[in-house]
Amino acid sequence: MGNLCNFLSFFLLLAAPQGLSAVKYIVTNTVPNQPGGQRFDKEIGVPYTLQNMDIINKFIWNIFEQPTNADTKTVPVLNVYISDFIDATAYTNGDNINVSAPIIQSYPPEPDRAKFTFTGIMYHEMTHIFQWSGIGTAPGGLTEGIADYVMVKSKFYDPNSYTRPGAGNRWDEGHGVTERFLEYCDSLRKGFTVALNKKMRYVYNDNYFFELLGKPLDQVWREYKVKYGNVPVSQSKLPHTKY
Known part of the structure; x- marks a missing residue:
């Protein structure tokens, strides 16, 4: 051509x-x-x-x-x-x-x-x-994490260089940090990330974590960090994206 x-x-x-x-x-x-x-x-x-x-x-x-x-x-x-x-x-x-x-x-x-x-x-x-983003009300790091979540499910990523479970300082840091946290939430309730995306169609609220998991978001994040020993931030070696 x-x-x-x-x-x-x-x-x-x-x-x-x-x-x-x-x-x-x-x-x-x-x-x-x-x-x-x-x-x-x-x-x-x-x-x-x-x-x-x-x-x-x-x-x-x-x-x-x-x-x-x-x-x-x-x-x-x-x-x-x-x-x-x-x-x-x-x-x-x-x-x-x-x-x-x-x-x-x-x-x-x-x-x-x-x-x-x-x-x-x-x-x-x-x-x-x-994806749904609560018409812009969802944290940008959450939407980035969900986008990475789908990428990880697709297997088109490098698991050897990707962010380790437990990494990060905030649940909504985005990309691999948030993706690994969403995987943890899935382990607490099968289909959590899918259900969260559905709830975010018109608006986002931190209370969705309590509605889906029976625990406030801050508690879920603390328990996640404890489970993995508060792993320091691990930056993914995959190219970053701008959203």
Whole structure:
């Protein structure tokens, strides 16, 4: 495919399961002549991204137990832009995902590892598109933790470099710290994270932890830290995302 075609948007309309409305996926490489954009085209590509967006979307709906349109966010079109910025690995705005081309260039040198890294980032970022956030009232660290939670469930992450259980100073630090805390909450009540996401459709409240676990949030966090020996903060080696 020539450079001229790389400037164009490519889209795929894929059928959603169980009667859910289909989402149109569009991927645009805005920097096909830059090294990161060239690497995206060579080692990842638009067809792979489109195919996996559908797989990821269905995975998220399944994780969140959202079988009908009434359960899900309305997202008619989801755009992915490969763009020139360096202050984040990726970020969302509206129903758009922006991925850093310069950071794609810095992915692991092996093509398979680069594709693996990109896919993990897509699981995280697409979760931001479809998760509930209490219409903006949920702590940003919680929404980041839930996005990582879905990524970890997908297995597209490196368990050897990921945050250890018990790490962190606050439950809502985000990313791996919050993800590991959510896993602990799941161990106290099966499906806790899914139930918490459902409760956050219109508003967030710390009392949801008490409603779901029978204990106040602060107590749950203290008991979690005690269980794992108050492990110091362990920063994930995976690329950070901006939300």
